[in-house]
Amino acid sequence: MKLFCGNSNPNLAKNVARYLNIPLGQAIVRRFADDEIFVEIQENVRGEDVFLLQSTSHPANDHLMELLIMIDALRRASARRITAVIPYFGYARQDRKPGPRTPISAKLVANLITEAGASRILTLDLHAGQIQGFFDIPTDNLYAVPVISRDIPAHYKTDNVMVVSPDVGGVVRARSLAKRIDALLAIVDKRRERPGESEVMNIIGDVAGKDCLLFDDIVDSAGTLCNAAEALLAAGAKSVTAYITHGVLSGGAVERISHSKLKELVITDSIQPRDDVKKVKKIRILPIADLIGEAIARTAAEQSVSSLFD
DSSP states (O other), X not given: OEEEEOSSOHHHHHHHHHHHTOOBOOEEEEEOTTSOEEEEEOSOOTTOEEEEEOOOOSSHHHHHHHHHHHHHHXXXXXXXXXXXXXXXXXXXXXXXXXXXXXXXXXXXXXXHHHHHTOSEEEEESOSSGGGGGGOSSOEEEEOSHHHHHXXXXXXXXXXXXXXXESSGGGHHHHHHHHHHHTOEEEEEEEEEEETTEEEEEEEESOOTTOEEEEEEEXXXXXXXXXXXXXXXXHTTOSEEEEEEEEEOOOTTHHHHHHTSSOXXXXXXXXXXXXXXXXXXXXXXXXXXXXXXXXXXXXXXXTOOSGGGGO
C-alpha cells in the first residue's frame, strides 16, 4: 500500500500517513510557465495498491486537474489499484438540473475521474447521496458523524442539547447525529430567493433554553448559518453552535462568522483551512485523519468500511 497526495491538503495527507504508519509517497506536482500541471511519481508503484488523497477544493479546477493527471500517471506506472481519496468532492452541489439547459456537473466530474483510471472512490459526506450512483466504480461515502458525536460531549452537556437542521434537505443528516447523542431535533425552514442568499422563515421545534447545534455538510458563504443562528436565538435558544463537515468559507464568510451570533463554528480539515480561518477564535478545526486513515486501512485489507458507522 502506498499513499500519495496533491497540493490541495498536504497536512491531512501527512496525518493520514502517520496514522497508517507509512511514509507519504514522493511525487512532484508543479506548474509550467503557462500554468499547465506537471506530475512525476518519484517511486516505483508497479503492482501496488495506491491511495491518492486530494480534495477538489478552491481553486477547484486546478485541484481537479491535479487529481486527474496524478491518476493517469499512476495508471501508466502500472499501479495495481488506484483509490481516489477525495475528502471534499467539489461540484457536488451541481447534482441535478435546476433549470433548462443546465449541466449536471457532479456526473461529469465523476466520469472524468473514472476515465482517468481510478479503480474506486473514497469520499466524505457527499452533498447528496445519489452522487454515489454517478460513479461506475465502487464508491465509499464516509460520514463525519462519529467524529462529531464524540466531540460534542467534550464541550456540551448533552442533556440540554438540540440538533438543528439548517434546512429541510438536511433533516436525514441531522437526525443521524441527534440519534447518536440522544438529542431532540429541530428544523429551520428557510426560503432561498436567489443563489447565495437565504431568508429564514420559521423554526420547527421548541428550542427555548436549548444549546442548539446546527449540523450540515457544507458552509460556503455562511449566510444560511448566520441567519439560522439569529432565528434560533430569537426563538429563545440559549446558544447556537454549528458543526459543519466541509468549511468552504468563500467570499466574506470568515468575516461574517466572526461578527455573527454563533458561539462557535466547528469544521473538519477535509479542506485545508486557510490562514485567515485559523485566526478566527470562533472557528475550531476538528481533525478527521484517523477516520480517513482507518477507512483506507480497511479498504486495503478488504474489510468492511460501513461497519465504521454502525
